[in-house]
Amino acid sequence: MRAPAPVRVEDRDRFDTLIDARSPGEYAIDHIPGAINCPVLDDEERRIVGTLYKQQGAFEARRVGGAMVAANLARHLKERFADQPAGWKPLVYCWRGGLRSGSMVTWLRLVGWDAQQLAGGYKSWRRHVITQLALLCPQLDLRVLCGATGSAKTRVLQAMALQGRQVLDLEGFAAHKGSLLGALPGTPQPSQIAFETRIAELLERIDPAQPLYVEGESRRIGRLDVPLPLVAHMRASRCIEIEATPEARLAYLLRDYAYLGDDPEALSRQLGLLKELHGKAVIGRWQQWAAAGELPALFAELTALHYDPAYKRSQASHFERWAERQTVTADDLSDAAIDALARRVAALG
Secondary structure, rough: OOOOOOOOOOHHOOEEEEEEEOHHHHHHHHOOOOOOEEHHHHHHHHHHHHHHHHOOOOHHHHHHHHHHHHHHHHHHHHHOOOOOOOOOOOEOOOOOOHHHHHHHHHHHHHHOOEEEEEEEHHHHHHHHHHHHHHHHHOOOHHHHHHHOOOOHHHHHHHHHHHHEEEOOOOOHHHHHHOOOOOOOOOOOOOOHHHHHHHHHHHHHOOOOOOOOOOOOOOOOOOEEEEOOHHHHHHHOOOEEEEEOOHHHHHHHHHOOOOHHHHHHHHHHHHHHOOOHHHHHHHHHHHHHHHOOOOOHHHHHHHHHHHHHHHHHHHHHHHHOOOOHOOEEOOOOOOOOHHHHHHHHHHOOO
16 A cells, blocks of 8 residues: 555544554643544653663664564554454654654554554644634634632633533633632643643634633633733623622632632642732731631632732723623522523623
């Protein structure tokens, strides 16, 4: 079977299976959506081959690495690929579209499958993501959902998605709630490039003629940066503000952040980061409440003294159309009320 021309990123959907031939560690950092990881070298083998290349040269690295590759390919043929039909058509990529994916494609084609190689490998995918973000973000018909901390903005977006609206849940993609206390227990944030991959994938799938709802985030969510083309377009887009009562917000925060009470020491450490802003006396009181599990008092004062003033200062400077924002009021942020609130937001068009 004659080897075909390398495949472009834009043609990846023409294939039955997308195979990432890189190591598990590389795959975990980021990968093309939908790809399965079938490494030709695992992380330790890749380290060994790289060391041999630097210390003894290309021949020795290829001699030793070739045996590892052959063993791994044999295992994939016996296990991961054993049930594939004769007409199976996989697309394979590695880091640059070189030896690792080339080796796998050669063996798969010798079997008789119409395996092909992604030109440029993962690096071509990364260039594609950057290009798509720059191209698609300015074209979005964004509706930016704003509101003070505890207004249930993320939950409203999730309800809107279930109701069939187009939603970009940046906090969901970032695995972080976007505030000082926003880290999710036991859930690390993805890499920056994986975060950008998820955004680009969603933007490629949406209908650009329909509104896309997104939360009015700052430039950073935890340790991740929101892509600059998206930030710029959010700043220039229409805003919808949820104006919830303090009582409703506090009740919601106590439900949404209840897990913070499970680790008082971690909560106290995070609060300590605000000492320069609020002084030792205030932070000491908050840390005492954290240690005692007095979350209602803590959240009420933290909201009034820290989050609300910051919100009021930032909105007009961050959003060019803030003065013409539409407002939806809420005195209840229970689950049922959030579903109704989501419909009211969507009704604004």
